[in-house]
Amino acid sequence: MNRSVSRAAIAAFLALAPAAALAQADGDSDAPAAANDATPPPKIDTEAARKELENAYLKEFAFLKSEKAALTKRLAEVKAEAERQLASAEGDLDRLQARVLGLQQQATLTEEQLRDAERNAGQRSSPEQVYETLSRARDPLTAADLEVAALPADRTPEVEETVTVLSETFEQAAALIDRGGEISKFDGEFFLADGTLVKGEILQFGRIAAFGTSEQGSGTLAPAGAGKLRIWPEPAVETAKALFAGNVPEYLRVFLYESTEKAVQAKEEKTFLSEVEAGGVIAYVIVGIGLLALVMVAFRVVTLGIAIQQTRSVVGKVLESVRSGRVQEAKRAAQEGSGPAARILDVTLEHIDADRERLDDVVQEAMLNETPGLERFGTAIIVVAAVAPLLGLLGTVTGMIATFDVITEFGTGDPRMLSGGISEALITTKLGLVVAIPTLLLGTLLSGWADGIINTLEHSALRVINAVEGLGPSSGSGPSAASSPRPQPAGPVPEPAS
Numbered sequence: 001m002n003r004s005v006s007r008a009a010i011a012a013f014l015a016l017a018p019a020a021a022l023a024q025a026d027g028d029s030d031a032p033a034a035a036n037d038a039t040p041p042p043k044i045d046t047e048a049a050r051k052e053l054e055n056a057y058l059k060e061f062a063f064l065k066s067e068k069a070a071l072t073k074r075l076a077e078v079k080a081e082a083e084r085q086l087a088s089a090e091g092d093l094d095r096l097q098a099r100v101l102g103l104q105q106q107a108t109l110t111e112e113q114l115r116d117a118e119r120n121a122g123q124r125s126s127p128e129q130v131y132e133t134l135s136r137a138r139d140p141l142t143a144a145d146l147e148v149a150a151l152p153a154d155r156t157p158e159v160e161e162t163v164t165v166l167s168e169t170f171e172q173a174a175a176l177i178d179r180g181g182e183i184s185k186f187d188g189e190f191f192l193a194d195g196t197l198v199k200g201e202i203l204q205f206g207r208i209a210a211f212g213t214s215e216q217g218s219g220t221l222a223p224a225g226a227g228k229l230r231i232w233p234e235p236a237v238e239t240a241k242a243l244f245a246g247n248v249p250e251y252l253r254v255f256l257y258e259s260t261e262k263a264v265q266a267k268e269e270k271t272f273l274s275e276v277e278a279g280g281v282i283a284y285v286i287v288g289i290g291l292l293a294l295v296m297v298a299f300r301v302v303t304l305g306i307a308i309q310q311t312r313s314v315v316g317k318v319l320e321s322v323r324s325g326r327v328q329e330a331k332r333a334a335q336e337g338s339g340p341a342a343r344i345l346d347v348t349l350e351h352i353d354a355d356r357e358r359l360d361d362v363v364q365e366a367m368l369n370e371t372p373g374l375e376r377f378g379t380a381i382i383v384v385a386a387v388a389p390l391l392g393l394l395g396t397v398t399g400m401i402a403t404f405d406v407i408t409e410f411g412t413g414d415p416r417m418l419s420g421g422i423s424e425a426l427i428t429t430k431l432g433l434v435v436a437i438p439t440l441l442l443g444t445l446l447s448g449w450a451d452g453i454i455n456t457l458e459h460s461a462l463r464v465i466n467a468v469e470g471l472g473p474s475s476g477s478g479p480s481a482a483s484s485p486r487p488q489p490a491g492p493v494p495e496p497a498s
Contacts, residue, residue: 392432
């Protein structure tokens, strides 16, 4: 392409070069030199040269356009090929990633299988363990009067000998299971509910239930320990007699058990006294202070109830008399009344002629004299509510100490030996909370009730003072006050706040 352009440019330059030289010569040489040159310059067709140059450029443009089209097509082909290769590479990458994930999962599964195999290999029974298992299996088989296969003389027997002994043991165990489903009737001994050993007939259902009958007593039997049976306390006499007679009772009262080697005790019904006894000395203390708190609460309820009734009665009479101008009658009503309100109003009316400051001091003194009676046992009740849970916590600590003492001496083989200390620990905590919660609630409510009564008394004394002062100067204790009654205000007399 560069070569074609050079040729066209050279041709155009050669065509135009003479004309340019002549033009430059005409401009630079003088007239004498032109006169001496007798040869005329060649005539050049500039239009033809221009057209030839234009044609050369058009050819070059057409060539470049065709080259551009070819290159564009080639570029599109290269892009398409690159995209196809990229898509193929992405597909290969996805397949490789999926294969890698599959290999990882397979490796994880293989590792888990390897760990399981190692664990199973570690748990595989050794010959000594097999020998110990066979030794333990002999006891229930021997107790069932079965002929037990002899154990190998060596504690690490050979595989063949071990397989033989295991096969015989399994056969004997299967025979024992078959016997466990049989119903048998035989003469035997069993204990009555009171512990008396008697002879009678026993009807046994495999190895899970039995009934006994004798002249002294009949009923369903339960394990008594050491292979013995005893009559269960729940009555089942009619059921036992019906079974021994060959009849099927409508309801079968039966006691199911697993083994007769361990005694089964009847569950004792729990009572409040039994729980307190299980809690020990601290439980009795908690119950004692709870009863004391109950007595104090009852005393406060009665005292405050009487006080509020007396307050309503006396305050109503005194206010009615004072508002009617009958001060002496109001004094007699206060003196004849009973309770803290009557005493406070009596003192108030007795010093009614004193100045206001002196009268306020007298009323406050009377209020202070009556307050201890209204607040009696209030603090003691709150103290009981605070001490009861602490005593429960103390019982918990002592119970746990007793439990650990039993564990230290006897171990943890029999959980029933640990029940005493645990019962003491839990029962005392429960009793402490049972006493504390209602005592705290009642103590708080009674304290609020007492405060309300005290406020009512103070308010009543103030109402009486204001009522007397509203009568004017003639409201003294002399006869003028009694002989000049004032009209009673309209409307009912308001009751004091409770």
